[in-house]
Each structure stands twice: as C-alpha cells, then as structure tokens.
Amino acid sequence: MSGKKDETPLVDLRCGAHTYPDGTVGMHDAEFQVYPDEVVALVGANGAGKSTLMEHLNATLVPDDGELLVKGTPIDEDNKSLARKEVGFVFQDPDTQLVAPTVLDDVMFGLQNYGVPDEEAREKAKEALSTVDAGHLKDRIPHYLSGGEKRLVGLAGVLVLDPSVIVLDEPLAGLDPERSRLIIERIRDVHEDGVSVVLSTHDLDFAAEIADRVCVMEDGNVVGRGTPREVFYNDGLLRRANLHPPTAVRVARDAGVGKEMKPVTEDELVEVLEGEPGLGMTGTEVLQADSADGGEDG
Incomplete structure (x- = not known):
C-alpha cells in the first residue's frame, strides 16, 4: 500500500488557508500528500474544495498560509516551474489547455516553453501521443475532437514533460461509457509506467475501482482518508461529506x-x-x- 509514513511524499501540501479575491474561503487547515506509485481519488460534494486543492498541487494556486513541497523542495515564486513540470495538470474542461492549431503542435507546446528544440519536441510529442493511443490524432484540429479525444490529448500534453504526478480534475465528466472506459484504461497505463495519479471524481464506483487511496473533502478541508474499503464503509464520514456509498x-x-x-x-x-x-x-x-x-x- 502506497502512502506509508516512512516514505517521502512526491507532493506535500499544507494549506492553512486559501481565500479567493471575492472573500470566498476555498480551503482551510488542509493537508494532502501524494506518494510514489499510487492513485489517489479526491471525493466530496460540489463546493467541497476539490478543484481548489488540486490547483495548489502544481502551484497554479498558492496558499495564503502554508507551504507546498515538491520532491522535498519548497515551492515559491522563483521555482514554480519545478512544480509545473513535476506535477502535470489535466483540466476538467480540456479546451482550457488546448491552444495550438494542431494536436501535435499542442503537445509540443510545453516542451518548447522549456527550450527543447523543435525537432526533438516533435518526436517526444509523437511518443506521448502514442503512449495514450492517440497518435492518429496528431494532425487533427483540437477544436473538432470529441470530449474523450481532447482528454487524451490533454493527458499527452502533460506526459510529454515526464512528470512524477499527474492530476486530473473530473476526468470522466461528460463522457459516455465507452469513452470513459478508454480514459480509465489510459490512466491505468500511465500509473503502470510509474507515474502517480491524483483525480477528483463524483463517481464513487470509479473511485473504488481505480484508487489505492481515497481522500474525502468537506467544507474546504480533507476530513477523512484511507483505502477505498476503509472510506466507503465509514457511514459517518460519508454522511458528513454528503456522499452515498458505491x-x-x-x-x-x-x-x-x-x-x-x-x-x-x-x-x-x-x-x-x-x-x-x-x-x-x-x-x-x-x-x-x-x-x-x-x-x-x-
């Protein structure tokens, strides 16, 4: 079982508080770790703070009070790029991160930002697309892809940077069963290749099927964690978080x-x-x- 106390976490977030500009409290007193070789499912009702927590894991958001460590290194304004490279983020709305004229250009984009020469970036992008069985999409226009295809391209776009952790916000949202199954298979493939995975989901059947560890959020805090068996048979915890068992x-x-x-x-x-x-x-x-x-x- 991953997540043993004697292991050093790949990502260690301790957020005393995060408040949005309008005064909304997104998180408070939240602690969250990601360990090597694990899949973590983050579950909770709408508004529980799942997306806010996840955006802290690669320094897209920073705590008002607290600290983010990635591979033991404290992250600040000067080294956010380390967090972005080691922790890849696939957004719930894939159009948020698909910006280039073709799929191949889009997957190359991150590498080019890090100064990788175009030809090398192109080959690495092709490899990343092949990893998620999306090589056939390389010349397509991202805007015209299906929802499932866009998720695969978004996944390739973070895999190409060789991250230690991949974070997926509601990866099955809006997908039909066939495309959901495809995304699940690709997530498992990524994990088998040695990348830890964090995902948020409202689908507790999915969480039970794929996760090594489940963290439950309620009111901007992580209120429970454990194996799927420990969490999903804890009636008091699920009631507190307004969740139904799988x-x-x-x-x-x-x-x-x-x-x-x-x-x-x-x-x-x-x-x-x-x-x-x-x-x-x-x-x-x-x-x-x-x-x-x-x-x-x-």
Whole structure:
C-alpha cells in the first residue's frame, strides 16, 4: 500500500488557508500528500474544495498560509516551474489547455516553453501521443475532437514533460461509457509506467475501482482518508461529506453479504455473491436488478 509514513511524499501540501479575491474561503487547515506509485481519488460534494486543492498541487494556486513541497523542495515564486513540470495538470474542461492549431503542435507546446528544440519536441510529442493511443490524432484540429479525444490529448500534453504526478480534475465528466472506459484504461497505463495519479471524481464506483487511496473533502478541508474499503464503509464520514456509498457497497448490504470481505467494486461483489448459497440469482443478475431498480443514487 502506497502512502506509508516512512516514505517521502512526491507532493506535500499544507494549506492553512486559501481565500479567493471575492472573500470566498476555498480551503482551510488542509493537508494532502501524494506518494510514489499510487492513485489517489479526491471525493466530496460540489463546493467541497476539490478543484481548489488540486490547483495548489502544481502551484497554479498558492496558499495564503502554508507551504507546498515538491520532491522535498519548497515551492515559491522563483521555482514554480519545478512544480509545473513535476506535477502535470489535466483540466476538467480540456479546451482550457488546448491552444495550438494542431494536436501535435499542442503537445509540443510545453516542451518548447522549456527550450527543447523543435525537432526533438516533435518526436517526444509523437511518443506521448502514442503512449495514450492517440497518435492518429496528431494532425487533427483540437477544436473538432470529441470530449474523450481532447482528454487524451490533454493527458499527452502533460506526459510529454515526464512528470512524477499527474492530476486530473473530473476526468470522466461528460463522457459516455465507452469513452470513459478508454480514459480509465489510459490512466491505468500511465500509473503502470510509474507515474502517480491524483483525480477528483463524483463517481464513487470509479473511485473504488481505480484508487489505492481515497481522500474525502468537506467544507474546504480533507476530513477523512484511507483505502477505498476503509472510506466507503465509514457511514459517518460519508454522511458528513454528503456522499452515498458505491453500488457494490449498497448491494452487499442490501443482500446481507460480504461482511468480512467488504466488497467495493463490481468484480469483488460478484465474487462474494456467487459464493453465497441460496441467493437464487448470480452476482451479475443481482447487479442488473439493482440497476433496474434505480440503485445508482450516488
């Protein structure tokens, strides 16, 4: 399990306060770390402070009171570029970061800003696009890409800088199931290549499926953290954050099964249900019945 106390975090944020110019308090007394080789899901209701926290991780925002360390180095006005290079940020709205006339030009853009010669930048950009299976898009105009394609290009645009951590704000927002599955596969590929991943999501089924660790935000603070199993079976914590458990947790409880294993994913739930005698239906049939009854209330 990543995130052991004896490990040095890649990113260590301690934010005593962050207030927006209009006086809105975005975060207070928040601590958040990202460790090597982990996927962290940040969950919470709308307005909980997820996006604000994430924009602090690469110094897009800076705390009014607090400190950001990236690989042990304190980040200030003079070395924000270190945070931007080591912590790549993929925005929820991909149009925010797609600015060049072609996809290849866009992925090259960050490298060119760091003084990489054009030909070298072009080759590295092609490699980054291939990494996310988007090489075929290199000559396309970003504006005309689908939402899922834009997310892939945005991901390539941060991967090309060889970051230690990638931050994705609501990576599945607005995508259909097929494109969501594609993005999930690419996130897993990036993690398998040794990059830690932080993502925010309202989809707790997705969080349960992909995360090693879950952090819960409420009212601008991180109010709970742990493995998906620890967090999603903590009823008091979920109530406090106005969140509903993932589908697998709800179905397991309704069926009165899995008290020892505590399934949090569909695969884990099917395994538990198919091992239970006398249920009268397979695990898959139980999940289908839950879906037909409107079981998705989270």
